[in-house]
Amino acid sequence: MQAITITITRPEEMNRELSLQVNLAVHLNQPYRHIVPACRSVDPGLAACTNLTSSLGASKVAVSPLDLRYIASREDYWNALQSEYQPSCIVYPASAQDVSLALQAIRAFGSRFAVKAGGHNTNNFFSSVDSGVLIDIGSMNAKSYDPSTTLATYEPGSTYGELYDYYAQFDRTILGPTLAGVGTGAGLGGGLGYLSPQYGMACDDFRELEVVLPSGEVVDASAESYPDLFFGLRGGGGNAYGIVTRYTVQSRPATQFAAGNVIYLFEQTDAVASAIRDFMQYNPDPKASIVATYMKLPTPGLGLNLDEAILLFLVYDGLDPGDVFGNFTSIPYLLNTMAIRTYPEVINMPIPFLTQLTRGDNTFRVGVHRVNDDSYQTTIHQWRDWAETHKSSYELLSFNFEPVPRSLTDASNSQNGGNAIQMPDGPWFWISYILETLPGLPQAEYEAIQASFRDMVEASGNADGLPLFISDASADQNPLSTFSTFARLQEIKNTYDPDNFFAEKTGGWSFT
Ligand SMILES: Cc1cc2nc3c(=O)[nH]c(=O)nc-3n(C[C@H](O)[C@H](O)[C@H](O)COP(=O)(O)OP(=O)(O)OC[C@H]3O[C@@H](n4cnc5c(N)ncnc54)[C@H](O)[C@@H]3O)c2cc1C
Incomplete structure (x- = not known):
C-alpha cells in the first residue's frame, strides 16, 4: 500500500488537514499507519483530539478541562495523584467501533493514550495520561x-x-x-x-x-x-x-450469605494471624472465604494500640456456616457484624476506616508467601515495625491477607486449561500492602517514603515459584516476569502488538 504523504507548511493547518486525511483513510478502509504527516511540530495529543472530535462528534469527546465530564473522569482515580495529569481530551466511546476509531486516530497522530475503566489501578499512566488521549470506557455499560x-x-x-x-x-x-x-x-x-x-x-x-x-x-x-x-x-x-x-x-x-466483619484490637495480632494461617491451610469448605486487613493510623497509640485494628471479612455462601469460622470468633473481639446478607450486601458490608482509603495518595505493593512457614507472622511484624518508625509519613497503612486455597487453584486450573497466571497448587497467599502518604508531600520526601516502603516489602522475601498478583503490584515489581507463562505472554504480546504501539504509547506491565 502506498503511503499518503501530507505536506503542510503552516502548523495551524496541520490538525485540520491531517484529520481530513485520516477520515479519508478510514473511508477508503486504509490503515492509518500509512499516513505520514510531513509536519511534526504539531502536538500529537491535540491533533488526535481534533480528529476525534470531528469523527466521533463533540458529544463523545471532552476537550476542555472545564467540561464537567472531563472533570469527573479526571477526578475519579483511587490514587489521587493520577488526577494531576491532564489529558489533551477524554473520549467516551459508545461501541467497539468508536474504540477502534479512537485507537486508529491515536496511532496516526503518534499520541500517547490510556484506557480507564474503574480507575483503581494506582500505577502512573496505567489508566491516566498527560498530554494524550484518555479513553474513558465508563459510558459503555450495557x-x-x-x-x-x-x-x-x-x-x-x-x-x-x-x-x-x-x-x-x-x-x-x-x-x-x-x-x-x-x-x-x-x-x-x-x-x-x-x-x-x-x-x-x-x-x-x-x-x-x-x-x-x-x-x-x-x-x-x-x-x-x-x-x-x-x-x-x-x-x-x-x-x-x-x-x-x-x-x-x-x-x-448467589442468594443468601452468612457474612460480616469481625474487628479485633491489635493485641490479638498473633492469635488472629495463627487463625488465618490455620484457615488457609485446613479449611475444608470452599464456600467459606476470608479477607483479613490489618490497619495502622498515624495517630499515637497511647500505649493502648489505639492506632491499630484488625478487620476480618468472613463470608459464607449459604445460611449456615457451621463452625467454619470458629477459630476467629473464639478470639476476643471488639465487634462482630455476622448476619444473613444478599451478595450486594456482602460487598457493601459496613467497613469502618475504609472510607479513608478512597482517593488518597494511595499506592499498592504485593508479596507472595507459602503457608507452611512462619512468613505469615514475620511479614506482619516487619510491616508493623516499619509503621511505628514512619508515623509522620503516612495517612493510613493496611496489610491484607489474600488466601489462595487449593480449591481455588483446582477450580482455576480445571477451566480452559488454566489462566495466564497458571496458578500453582494452593494453599499459599498474597499480601497486598497499601500505603496512603500524606497529601502534598514534597517530591523528595514522597520518593524517600516510597523507597523505604518498597525496601520493607522486598525484605519480607517472596516465595520462589509463586506468581505475584498483578492487580496488587507496583509497576517496578515487574509481576508478569514471575509468571511461569511469561515467555508465552511475550509471544502473544508480539503477535497482537507487533509494532509496539501499545508498548510505547500507553502505560502498563513490562514484557521485558
Ligand atoms: C480499594 C481497592 C480494592 C481492591 N480489591 C480487589 C479485590 O478484591 N480483588 C482483586 O482482584 N483486585 C482488587 N483490587 C485491585 C484491582 O483489581 C486493580 O486495581 C485493577 O487494576 C482495577 O481495575 P479498574 O478497572 O478499577 O482500574 P483501571 O485503573 O481503570 O484499569 C486497570 C488497568 O486495566 C486496564 N483496562 C481496564 N479496562 C480495560 C479494558 N476493557 N481493556 C483493556 N484494558 C483495560 C487499564 O488500562 C489499566 O491499565 C482492588 C483495588 C483497590 C484500589
Whole structure:
C-alpha cells in the first residue's frame, strides 16, 4: 500500500488537514499507519483530539478541562495523584467501533493514550495520561443475562458493584473483587473475590471477549477463536493486547450469605494471624472465604494500640456456616457484624476506616508467601515495625491477607486449561500492602517514603515459584516476569502488538 504523504507548511493547518486525511483513510478502509504527516511540530495529543472530535462528534469527546465530564473522569482515580495529569481530551466511546476509531486516530497522530475503566489501578499512566488521549470506557455499560445459558454479558464501563447489583435480580452474580467501586480492569488482572475458593479467579469464568486489537480490528476471543489472545487476557493484564469492549462470562448462583466483619484490637495480632494461617491451610469448605486487613493510623497509640485494628471479612455462601469460622470468633473481639446478607450486601458490608482509603495518595505493593512457614507472622511484624518508625509519613497503612486455597487453584486450573497466571497448587497467599502518604508531600520526601516502603516489602522475601498478583503490584515489581507463562505472554504480546504501539504509547506491565 502506498503511503499518503501530507505536506503542510503552516502548523495551524496541520490538525485540520491531517484529520481530513485520516477520515479519508478510514473511508477508503486504509490503515492509518500509512499516513505520514510531513509536519511534526504539531502536538500529537491535540491533533488526535481534533480528529476525534470531528469523527466521533463533540458529544463523545471532552476537550476542555472545564467540561464537567472531563472533570469527573479526571477526578475519579483511587490514587489521587493520577488526577494531576491532564489529558489533551477524554473520549467516551459508545461501541467497539468508536474504540477502534479512537485507537486508529491515536496511532496516526503518534499520541500517547490510556484506557480507564474503574480507575483503581494506582500505577502512573496505567489508566491516566498527560498530554494524550484518555479513553474513558465508563459510558459503555450495557449488561444482560441469558437464563437459558446462565451466561452474563456486560460492557466494561460498570463497576463490579453495579454488576453485582444487576445480576442479583436473577439470583446470580459474577466473579469479581470484594469491593464495589473496583472496575472491570480487575478481571483482566485475574480478579480475586469471595467466591474464588469455589470457582476460581474472575477471569476463569470468561467465555468470550470482544476485543479491539492495537491494529483497530475488532475480534471475538474465546477458547476456540483467538485462543492465545483469550489466554493472555485471562489474568495477563489489561492495556497490553487490546481493549476489551464486551465480556461474556459464566454467572454463578448467589442468594443468601452468612457474612460480616469481625474487628479485633491489635493485641490479638498473633492469635488472629495463627487463625488465618490455620484457615488457609485446613479449611475444608470452599464456600467459606476470608479477607483479613490489618490497619495502622498515624495517630499515637497511647500505649493502648489505639492506632491499630484488625478487620476480618468472613463470608459464607449459604445460611449456615457451621463452625467454619470458629477459630476467629473464639478470639476476643471488639465487634462482630455476622448476619444473613444478599451478595450486594456482602460487598457493601459496613467497613469502618475504609472510607479513608478512597482517593488518597494511595499506592499498592504485593508479596507472595507459602503457608507452611512462619512468613505469615514475620511479614506482619516487619510491616508493623516499619509503621511505628514512619508515623509522620503516612495517612493510613493496611496489610491484607489474600488466601489462595487449593480449591481455588483446582477450580482455576480445571477451566480452559488454566489462566495466564497458571496458578500453582494452593494453599499459599498474597499480601497486598497499601500505603496512603500524606497529601502534598514534597517530591523528595514522597520518593524517600516510597523507597523505604518498597525496601520493607522486598525484605519480607517472596516465595520462589509463586506468581505475584498483578492487580496488587507496583509497576517496578515487574509481576508478569514471575509468571511461569511469561515467555508465552511475550509471544502473544508480539503477535497482537507487533509494532509496539501499545508498548510505547500507553502505560502498563513490562514484557521485558
Ligand atoms: C480499594 C481497592 C480494592 C481492591 N480489591 C480487589 C479485590 O478484591 N480483588 C482483586 O482482584 N483486585 C482488587 N483490587 C485491585 C484491582 O483489581 C486493580 O486495581 C485493577 O487494576 C482495577 O481495575 P479498574 O478497572 O478499577 O482500574 P483501571 O485503573 O481503570 O484499569 C486497570 C488497568 O486495566 C486496564 N483496562 C481496564 N479496562 C480495560 C479494558 N476493557 N481493556 C483493556 N484494558 C483495560 C487499564 O488500562 C489499566 O491499565 C482492588 C483495588 C483497590 C484500589
